[in-house]
Structure formats: C-alpha cells, structure tokens
Amino acid sequence: MSEPKAPDASRRSERSRRAIFDAALALVSEAGYAKTTVEGIAARAGVGKQTIYRWWPSKAAVLLDAFLDLAARAAEEAGAAPGETELPDTGDLAADLRLVLRATVDEFNDPRYDAPTRALAAEGSTDPELGARLTAALLEPQLDAFARRIEAAREAGQVDPGTDARLATELLVGPLHHRWLHRTGPLTHAYADALVAQALRGLTPRP
Amino acid sequence: MSEPKAPDASRRSERSRRAIFDAALALVSEAGYAKTTVEGIAARAGVGKQTIYRWWPSKAAVLLDAFLDLAARAAEEAGAAPGETELPDTGDLAADLRLVLRATVDEFNDPRYDAPTRALAAEGSTDPELGARLTAALLEPQLDAFARRIEAAREAGQVDPGTDARLATELLVGPLHHRWLHRTGPLTHAYADALVAQALRGLTPRP
Numbered sequence: 453m454s455e456p457k458a459p460d461a462s463r464r465s466e467r468s469r470r471a472i473f474d475a476a477l478a479l480v481s482e483a484g485y486a487k488t489t490v491e492g493i494a495a496r497a498g499v500g501k502q503t504i505y506r507w508w509p510s511k512a513a514v515l516l517d518a519f520l521d522l523a524a525r526a527a528e529e530a531g532a533a534p535g536e537t538e539l540p541d542t543g544d545l546a547a548d549l550r551l552v553l554r555a556t557v558d559e560f561n562d563p564r565y566d567a568p569t570r571a572l573a574a575e576g577s578t579d580p581e582l583g584a585r586l587t588a589a590l591l592e593p594q595l596d597a598f599a600r601r602i603e604a605a606r607e608a609g610q611v612d613p614g615t616d617a618r619l620a621t622e623l624l625v626g627p628l629h630h631r632w633l634h635r636t637g638p639l640t641h642a643y644a645d646a647l648v649a650q651a652l653r654g655l656t657p658r659p
Numbered sequence: 660m661s662e663p664k665a666p667d668a669s670r671r672s673e674r675s676r677r678a679i680f681d682a683a684l685a686l687v688s689e690a691g692y693a694k695t696t697v698e699g700i701a702a703r704a705g706v707g708k709q710t711i712y713r714w715w716p717s718k719a720a721v722l723l724d725a726f727l728d729l730a731a732r733a734a735e736e737a738g739a740a741p742g743e744t745e746l747p748d749t750g751d752l753a754a755d756l757r758l759v760l761r762a763t764v765d766e767f768n769d770p771r772y773d774a775p776t777r778a779l780a781a782e783g784s785t786d787p788e789l790g791a792r793l794t795a796a797l798l799e800p801q802l803d804a805f806a807r808r809i810e811a812a813r814e815a816g817q818v819d820p821g822t823d824a825r826l827a828t829e830l831l832v833g834p835l836h837h838r839w840l841h842r843t844g845p846l847t848h849a850y851a852d853a854l855v856a857q858a859l860r861g862l863t864p865r866p
Contacts, residue, residue, distance in 0.1 A: 484785060570784045570785045573840075578781045587841050587842060622838060626835070627826075635794060654857055655861075
C-alpha cells in the first residue's frame with residue numbers, strides 16, 4: 453500500500469488527503485467501482501488529478517487507502533485506540549466478542565460504511581489482485597486479532613485445548629458477513645449476541 | 660423469475676436456451692456483469708436479440724435463470740435428483756452435512772461455477788434488487804433445506820432442543836462462503852469436515 457509523502461505544508465496536505473478519501477468513498481458508493489475514476493475523484497475533491505497521482509499510483513490504491521482510513525475511523529468510534537488491532541481482553545471472552553460483533557453490526561448498518569464496503573467487496577470478489585490486497589490489508593489483521601483473543605482464552609482454560617482458533621474465528625465472522633452481504637436477515641445486537649453464544653457453545657472445554 | 664414460454668419446436672428451443680445460458684455465463688465470467696449485454700449474449704449464442712427478449716425481460720433475468728440452471732446442474736452432478744432441494748437424511752447429521760459441504764467446496768473450486776458465482780455475488784452485493792432476487796431464488800431455498808435437516812435432527816434428539824436451526828445453518832454456510840469470497844484459506848474437503856465438526860460441537864444436547 454502506498455503512503456502519502458510527508459509534505460511540508462502538512463496541514464494543507466492532510467486537508468487534501470481527507471477530501472480525496474471522502475470523494476473516493478462517495479463516488480464508489482454512488483456509482484460503483486467501475487465508474488469511479490481518478491479524474492472524478494479529483495474533481496469532487498477540488499484537487500488536481502496530479503495531486504492524486506503524486507500520492508497514489510492508481511484508482512485501486514486510493515480507494516484501498518480511503519477504505520482503510522474509514523475502517524480505522526470506525527474502529528476508533530467504536531472505542532479502539534488509534535492503530536489498535538487487538539480485541540479487548542477483559543478475561544470474559546463472551547463479553548469481549550459480543551462487544552466487537554455488536555460494533556461490526558453497527559458499522560454494517562451505517563450507510564457511510566455499508567455502501568463503500570459493498571462496492572469494494574464486490575470488486576475484490578471478481579478482481580483477484582484487488583481482493584488479495586483488501587484481504588491482506590484489512591481482513592487478515594482482523595481475523596488474526598480474533599484468533600489471538602481465542603488463543604488467549606484457550607491458554608486461560610476457557611475454551612477447549614483442541615480448539616482451532618482460526619476456524620473458531622470464521623464461525624464468528626463468517627455468519628455475520630454472510631447475513632450482511634446477502635441480506636438474509638436483520639443485523640441486530642441480539643443477533644450478534646446469539647451468534648457469539650452459539651459459536652462459544654462449541655468451544656467450551658469438555659470433561 | 661420469468662420462464663421461457665413452452666414452444667412448439669421444443670428441441671430447437673431447448674438448444675437455443677442452452678446456448679443463451681452458456682453465452683451469458685461465459686460473458687459474465689470474462690467481462691463482468693456491467694459489461695455483459697443482451698446483444699453480446701445473443702451474438703455469442705448465435706441467436707437474434709429478439710429471441711432473448713421473447714423469453715426474458717432483461718439482462719438480469721437471463722443471468723438469474725442461467726445461474727439457477729447452472730446451480731441445478733451442479734446439484735445434479737453432486738448426486739441430487741432433478742429439482743431436489745432437500746439435504747440427504749441418512750439419520751447421521753454429521754455425515755449428511757459433510758457430504759453437502761464437500762460438494763459446495765467442489766463447486767467453489769470449479770471455474771465453471773466460481774467465475775459466474777463471483778460475478779453475480781458482486782452485482783447482488785451492490786444492486787439490492789438483483790441481490791434480493793438471487794437471495795430469494797437461490798440462497799433462501801438452500802438455507803431452508805439446511806434448517807429443515809437440522810430441525811429433523813433436533814426432533815430426533817440429536818441436537819439440543821434449544822437449537823435455533825437458522826442460526827445453526829449460518830454457522831455452517833457462512834464460514835465456507837466467507838473463506839471462498841475473500842480467499843482467506845484453502846477450500847478442501849478437510850476444511851468442510853472440520854467446519855461441520857466445530858459447528859456440530861455447539862449443537863449437541865447437554866445433560
């Protein structure tokens with residue numbers, strides 16, 4: 453992923469960067485990935501096309517960074533420290549997972565997040581290169597954080613020693629994403645809680 | 660969903676219908692949904708555009724029927740009777756679920772199925788109307804069949820009486836779809852088996 457160069461006029465740069473991200477997310481939400489262009493993003497952001505190309509090599513790169521920035525802001529709104537990727541660990545696995553999945557539900561129900569997430573998920577589904585970058589930059593760190601939290605619970609004797617933390621993660625994340633993507637049911641806190649309870653029921657230690 | 664009218668020259672019609680479906684699936688796989696047109700499908704299938712419009716009102720309608728036909732053929736190849744939507748019921752829930760999820764893995768690993776499924780999933784993700792039609796025509800009947808099989812096991816005392824069959828279904832189907840869509844891991848029979856074992860561990864009756 454490309455990073456903007458550290459400029460001298462850093463405040464003006466940050467303003468441009470924010471305007472470019474907002475424009476990119478708005479356009480991809482409204483028109484879809486295919487119809488979003490660097491020219492369109494520049495026009496909407498009120499910057500020159502060359503400003504975008506100075507910082508990012510392609511439309512995909514801008515959108516990926518815009519999306520990572522959006523996800524980071526959503527995580528901060530949900531209470532995470534900036535740059536934080538760890539799940540909370542209060543010692544109560546069920547409570548920690550409910551908190552995180554409820555926050556995911558809130559994000560999916562937020563149009564600012566839902567529309568660009570759908571646009572990029574759609575594009576990543578059919579474009580293997582973009583899909584791989586999205587998965588590596590955004591999804592894998594999330595899955596790893598879940599797995600680490602489950603491993604901590606396993607070490608604390610709260611889940612079965614034979615637990616595959618990655619598989620357990622997928623049982624928590626997969627159903628929620630599936631319901632969201634295919635709109636097969638309401639996304640509520642009650643659903644998040646029921647999902648956590650059902651998944652954890654399969655993880656508890658057995659005598 | 661529109662059905663082709665029963666024509667007199669039914670064999671020729673069936674040949675055209677098959678050619679149209681094949682062309683539609685090939686184009687959507689190669690060029691994506693947005694760039695697939697009724698004109699393009701007609702040219703590739705060697706039929707007139709009016710032949711397509713006689714049977715289907717829109718590109719979305721042709722593609723949806725082509726995709727349902729593909730899914731039905733995949734199910735038949737996997738051993739289902741034509742039109743069959745029920746899951747097998749041998750009395751062994753784990754074995755029946757392994758059989759079905761292994762067949763799903765095989766489909767996802769088959770480029771004939773993978774490419775158009777990705778194209779339509781992508782389009783359904785961002786187009787709520789097409790998404791709702793795909794979900795209603797294809798996904799909901801599958802989810803209902805899983806839920807009925809789990810309910811039968813619940814009635815037979817093989818899963819906990821408090822089991823929510825729909826939620827249990829999502830724990831089986833969601834992780835597999837998520838791993839396929841985002842390419843976050845290998846899709847193998849061993850994975851299908853592990854998923855079934857983990858999900859069922861949360862469903863077994865407790866004393």
